[in-house]
Amino acid sequence: MASSSRSAFGALVRAWRDRLAPADAGFTVTDGRRAPGLRREELAQLAGLSVDYVLRLEQSRARNPSAQVVGALARALQLSRAERDQLYRSAGLLPPQDGTVSTHVPPGIQRLAARLGDVPIGVFSADWTLVWWNSMWSAVFGDAAVVPPAERNLARALFGNGLAHAAMPPVRSERGPDVFEVSIVADLKDAVSRYPGDAQLDRLVRELRGVSGAFAHHWATRTASAPHTTDRKTIRHPEVGDIQVDCDVLIVPGADLRMVTYTAATGSSDAGKLDLLRVAGGQTATAPPDGRPQDVGDTVGGRVDPAA
Template identity: 40%
Template structure:
């Protein structure tokens, strides 16, 4: 890199550091901060590099950073795919594959979910992990906040959870089509993130634990057809059929799944009742009156 390119790289890193607050990462803000962004030492710690080396990068005095260092910096600074590619180009390296599926949901998307009171909506990552949801989604499907990360993965729930009354996926009655499309989607994800350990571990876990998944995986299909409707068997409101619309968040490789009922249908009445129930736990709602 020449001197000018090093300055560009340093300025870019500094600008990305300034936009992240300690609260974004669960760090204490403290009382001695002169700027709202992260300190250099904090970025260095998150990226697993020395504070001195990171300071030299920002000051345009460091040697050529390796691809590994750039990957760690992209994760520490929560760069989008476009920003990650730009960082690599500034460092004189062609952009490599994305380091792993993004799990950070933009605040505007979280706000959008909350503004859909008559729709159940979730955000899923490239590995089909539920990473954001609204109140009606918890009433229709599950209280995701009470689940661990592995339990919030729709593929684990589909292929590795024993059926209960014929249902595995959070009350979804018709899981066969989702099983097929999710396996096809995961193969595409695995090709997009070939070096991500979580993606590899998920594939290995599903192959070892589910003959059904293994058979779908062996077909090498990569189609990803949307599922227009889903049928739920709910313990309080019974059977309801909802339309499923998918909005792609391309820059983060995420999808918003929005479930709505047809107007003036019994399912719409059921969804309206669920919106009143909210996040009330199902076992409490079904408990007999004292």
Template identity: 50%
Template sequence: MMLGQTRLGTTLRVWRDRLPPAQVGLPAGRSRRTVGLRREELAELAGVSVDYIVRLEQGRATTPSVEVVAALARVLQLTRAERDHLYSLAGLQPPGDRIISDELTPGVQRLLSRLGEIAVGVFAADWRLLWWSRTWAALLGDPSRVAPEDRNFVRARFPVAGSSACVSQWPVRVTFQDASDRAIVADVRRASARYPEDRRLTELLQRTLDGNAHFAQLWGDGAVGEHAEDRKTVEHPLVGEIRVDCDVLHASDADLRLVVMTAAPGSEDARRIARAVAHAR
């Protein structure tokens, strides 16, 4: 076994062991044998199998994909230097400033851990869904059932032939559709200028321009816009329609978008969200 393979596994174990469960929003519990995360917890949060985590730590899996490494770095709350070291151990080129990052900074992760039972999803600069709360999954359907490349809001909002993109697993009606569409196109335009060397974004942009006439028209018209508070109606299959306020927050340094969906406390919509969460358990 090569030294690099054992170093990858050892390093992952060290980082897993040092991360308190409470720091990722998990209860510490009294019966824990370890201070840090269990393998099962890391696997669930990173969207991979427990067996794969075991094989990585034991050096039997040595070539994790970029997506897996990005997910591990996010869950383990690595610094940028640690993240780059993890990429190197996996034999991958660390993401540069001209490439979209899928990492959630420690500050953003601490913020998310304190949001409690709020429905929130975190998107990269190209609107790929990176992280979601349990309430988000209960409200819109569990994104872990969708391939990572299909968890993209641009691809879902502006579909092309043969696309299987999905951010919500059931219908969602948008109150201010045109303003929302323009804001998304403007986001993609800004991202394309900031990340000219990002292949994933380039492919997304070209594919959507070629395959979706509405996106192409908004792009050609130079559509601009900012995300404003919107009202959405989720057609939930178990609890009925749920009306929520939707806000888009921007973590500028990390270039992440936090989409937050809430209902007024004590309202029928809030009660339906609670019932949806109970159904999902």
């Protein structure tokens, strides 16, 4: 990235960091706070980057940020689609192309989800890749930041044999495992029909057909199936035991995203278990590094710190 481009990139990041209200990003605002916008360490936390790397980016000392890093910053800064594209271009990168599965989470959706901090929320793209989650999601399912971005996919967790599958806690669906699995495959088949030119989606499907007999069987079955929407599930948590929750999948019109929420009836023992996890967990929402990177080698322990 040329010097002028690096300067423009750093200036954009600083300006948009100053613009974003901490409360809209899920942070508690205290009386002693001076700056109206995000602190640098808060942006680093939201984007899954080291504070030093964010500083070097803003000071134009870091070169050639990856598409993964730019995507993470765009989500953390709650940029519009036009602003996101501007940030990509200032980094010397082509913005995400139309016709591929989008991982962009609109600012309004992030603000809405950040205000529902008591509820475990995960936002998924059309191929069931996790692209945003809050602290309650981490408290219930474990911190997704420790899983490489390419593995943060529900279909991989169900049918694969990698880190996503190993990290997924035991979850029992009231509808039974087959119905749940078939609905996820149906969603992927629908995504393929709408994004036929998406190479990463094609690789995901070919990979799962090769490693999972169940996935290959469901994929070959022509019987129509309803998409995954709502369910009642029991989550086996390592600290509080079984939690029975209602799982609701909310479709985000125009963004091709799914917002997944887990709730329990007020006053129930399951709600009490969620309260325990809430007290133990943080209050900050997470905008992780891009869920569809070209290179996941920069992600270590949930923090991205590429070489300058």
